[in-house]
Amino acid sequence: MLSAWILGGLFLDSWAHLHQKLALETLLTPWHALFYSGFAACAVFLTAVTVRNARRGYPWRLALPDGYELCLAGVGVFLVGAVLDVFWHLRFGIEKSFEALYSPTHMLVWIGMGLIISGPLRSAWRRPGLPPQNLIAQLPALISMSLLLSLTAAFSQHFNAFYIPWASGQRRPNPELNPIIYGDIVYLEQALGIGSVFVQTAILMGVLLVALRRGLLPVGGVTLVMGLNMLLFNASMLPPALAGGIVGDLLLARLRPSAQRVPEFRAFSLALPLVLYIFYYAWIAATRDGLWWPVHLWVGSIGLAGLTGLLVSYLVLAPAQPDVAR
DSSP states (O other), rough: OHHHHHHHHHHHHHHHHOOOOOOOSOOOHHHHHHHHHHHHHHHHHHHHHHHHHHHOOOOGGGGTTTOOOOHHHHHHHHHHHHHHHHHHHHHHOOOTHHHHHHHHHHHHHHHHHHHHHHHHHHHHHHHHOOOOOOOTTTTTHHHHHHHHEEEEHTGGGGTTTTTOOOGGGGGGGOSOOOOHHHHHHHHHHHHHHHHHHHHHHHHHHHHHHHHHHTTOOOHHHHHHHHHHHHHHOGGGGGGHHHHHHHHHHHHHHHHHBBBBBBBHHHHHHHHHHHHHHHHHHHHHHHHHBBBBOOOEEEEEEEEHHHHHHHHHHHHHHHOOOOOOOO
């Protein structure tokens, strides 16, 4: 809940940078108040738990549950980034538009946030034995995973087809422009769209497949992670995310992919992004004035998504190496 608080503040601040440009020449804004109060709540909670457990006799290095010590480190990284951010703004001014995503001090803040909100996921990962294949038992880890994906989506939003639907008819370039300018715009919009599919598929499947390999992705988990992530990031694109998640869970139930069932693991990695982007383009065509891309391109990008998921699976679960005779 505290992680959702701080992430909600981040999204509100991002919205303000895009839509309230005249109100950004100060650090004293309602969205900053929500954002930094969320951070303060996380910091107070983690510090209080640390002190309480230390007084109970735990060594300081063990005063937080396993996996949460990096949350406290994240508080420190966030605080350093926030303090430096004040001086950065005084020297260089307030960032506008997506400049705010990539300033060095803000990137420190993102790293701190990532360390904080991924605590429940790390805790579940480090727990000995096989994780219970139960949605309720894995709920904290799954929500943590969703928030981590949303944070990643926030600072990679300009390479996210679920944020900017480059293929939609609403973005069709004006053919009456100068032919050279028109050709450049067409090329850039299509290249950015294809790149967005590639980047976001790699991020999504990287997170899901790592969790799957550890046994932290029970049936129902794909829909929860993808749905909650899209609800936080861009609710207008929730239907294709939910549809892709439901099919993903059906694939989980049918294939039962795992580190021991490698062919099924590869098949899941290929099929999930394929299905997700089929639903994506169908939703875009139905709600955003159709598709202006050539059929070769948007159908090909669906295949690219599937191949990207498959290739990521080889990073997560490498093929077994043969014994080498000495």
